[in-house]
Structures are given as C-alpha cells and as structure tokens.
Amino acid sequence: MFTHEMIASFNELETALYNYISQNSEKVAYMRIRELANETHVSTATILRFCRKVHCNGFSEFKIKLKMSLEEKKKTVIKSPHHSITEFFERTLSGDLEAYMDNAAKTISTAGSVIFIGLGSSGILAEYGARYFSSLGKFSLYIKDPHFPIHTKFRDNSVTIVLSVSGENPFTVTQVNQLKQEGSKIISITNNKLSTIAKISDINLSYYVTEEWFQDANITTQVPVVYILESLARKISAYFDKTR
Incomplete structure (x- = not known):
C-alpha cells in the first residue's frame, strides 16, 4: 500500500504517523480521524495531508484502501509445491529438456x-551452481551484484549461466546483453522460453512450473532449477571422463 516514493516524501510527523499505522493497521482501519490524531499526537490536518500523499482524497478513502489491503493479505495462501514439481518431472521424462541439457x-x-548470474533467490542458486560445478571439476564463479565489473580475462572464452524465474528482471537483462555483446555464450534457466532473457540466450532451459507469490515475494519452487544445475554439472563431469 505504501510505495518507496510515498515513504520518501513523508516529513517527520508523517513518518511517525506511517510507523503507527504500519504497526496498528487492524486498529487504524476502524478508527475515526480524531482518535488517530489523539493516538499519534498529530493534528487532523497532518493526517489529511498524509492521506493525500498516499493518493487518497480523505481519511475515509484511506481506511477503505487499508481494509482492502488487509483483506488481500488474509486471502494469500501458500500452496504445496508438490503438484508443480510432479508436473515438471513428468514433462522432463517425456519432453526434450534432456537433449537441451546435453547441448548446454x-x-x-x-x-x-563459467560465470553464474542471478538476483534474489536466483542469486543464491547462482552461488550454489558455481560451487557445485567447481566441486565436479569445472571452475566457476558467481555474481549477484548487477553492477559487478567483469573484466576481459573472465569474459574470454566464457559461458554465462543466467538464472531468472521470470526472465524479465531489467538488471539481469542488461547484464546478459553486455556479456553477450562481449562474446560470452549465454545459457539461461528460466520458467518459460518466451521471456526476454530466454529469447536473447544462445541456449534456454525452461522448466514451466506454476508461478506463486506471497504478498510481494515470488515463492515459485526452485527445485527444477536445482535439478537442472546438478544434471548439467554431472553431464560435464561425465564428458570430461570420456575425453581423458
């Protein structure tokens, strides 16, 4: 309900009001403007100014939006990932993902x-992937900072493995585009092959599971990504054994 821009615009009194509302939202949703003013030791004029800054015409509209926000949070249900994971493995056994992984x-x-990149939970998996690849004999590094400088000696004859559920993160798209222009082969692991990152990749490995959100957090299962990373690492290790 409160954006970064809104919060940044608050003065000292409005910030105190925001803190009170955030900690007592269930109570505030049913208070009168005078009651809130007494509780927070601010004037009703300050409350009305606060309401305008959060794009409400008055305190009544603010309370309606606050109640709607509270109701949306109550409706959020965390589902078991079992169905999505089962679907993924069924498709893997009957589809062509294995052939794409062999090519990759x-x-x-x-x-x-090998350079792994990703942000958020994908960044954590990028770190895991780099460690797993290195453990099986393919030295790799990971980058979770979208502004991290990548020097030429790392880009030369390199493969970038980019992890992104949506395939649309603007920071990751920019980083992938830079690496691609500088000659690095791009292998992306995304939730679908129609995303921007998938389209600009040399090889895309898509896993297609139902995307899930809890409030503003993407909680889509990452089990398929772990499976793909470990399968790739083992295939590479087996390839090395054959060529020795």
Missing part, C-alpha cells in the same frame, strides 16, 4: 570459464 553441457565443457 557440451558448450560449457569447452569454455575456459
């Missing part, structure tokens, strides 16, 4: 270096 593994095995 061959590309990675001939690269001089």
Whole structure:
C-alpha cells in the first residue's frame, strides 16, 4: 500500500504517523480521524495531508484502501509445491529438456570459464551452481551484484549461466546483453522460453512450473532449477571422463 516514493516524501510527523499505522493497521482501519490524531499526537490536518500523499482524497478513502489491503493479505495462501514439481518431472521424462541439457553441457565443457548470474533467490542458486560445478571439476564463479565489473580475462572464452524465474528482471537483462555483446555464450534457466532473457540466450532451459507469490515475494519452487544445475554439472563431469 505504501510505495518507496510515498515513504520518501513523508516529513517527520508523517513518518511517525506511517510507523503507527504500519504497526496498528487492524486498529487504524476502524478508527475515526480524531482518535488517530489523539493516538499519534498529530493534528487532523497532518493526517489529511498524509492521506493525500498516499493518493487518497480523505481519511475515509484511506481506511477503505487499508481494509482492502488487509483483506488481500488474509486471502494469500501458500500452496504445496508438490503438484508443480510432479508436473515438471513428468514433462522432463517425456519432453526434450534432456537433449537441451546435453547441448548446454557440451558448450560449457569447452569454455575456459563459467560465470553464474542471478538476483534474489536466483542469486543464491547462482552461488550454489558455481560451487557445485567447481566441486565436479569445472571452475566457476558467481555474481549477484548487477553492477559487478567483469573484466576481459573472465569474459574470454566464457559461458554465462543466467538464472531468472521470470526472465524479465531489467538488471539481469542488461547484464546478459553486455556479456553477450562481449562474446560470452549465454545459457539461461528460466520458467518459460518466451521471456526476454530466454529469447536473447544462445541456449534456454525452461522448466514451466506454476508461478506463486506471497504478498510481494515470488515463492515459485526452485527445485527444477536445482535439478537442472546438478544434471548439467554431472553431464560435464561425465564428458570430461570420456575425453581423458
């Protein structure tokens, strides 16, 4: 309900009012403007100014929006990922993901270096992927900072493995575009092949599971990503064994 821009615009009194509302939202939704003014030690004029800053014409409209926000939070239900994971593995066994992973593994095995990139939960998995690949003999590094400088010696003869559920994160798209222009092969692991990152990749590995959100957080299961990462690493290790 409160955006970063709204919060940044609050003065000291409005910030105190915001803090009170955030901590007592259930109570405030049923208060009168005079009651809120007494509780927070501000004037009704301050409350009305606060309401305008959060795009409400008055305190009544603000309370309606506050109640709607509270109701939306109550409706949010965290579902079991079992169905999505089962669907993924059924598609994997009957689909062509295995062939795409074989192609990706061959590309990675001939690269001089592997760079993993991702943000948020994808950044955590990028770190895991780099460690797992390195453990099986393919030295890799991970980058979770979208502004991290990548020097030429790392880009030379490199493969970039980019992780993104939506495939639309603007920071990741920019980073992938830069790496692609500088000669790095791009392998993306995304939830679908129609996303921007998937389209600009040399190889895309899509897993297609139902995307889930809890309030503003993306809680889509990452089990398929772990499966793909570990499968790729093992395929690369097996490829090395054959060529020795």
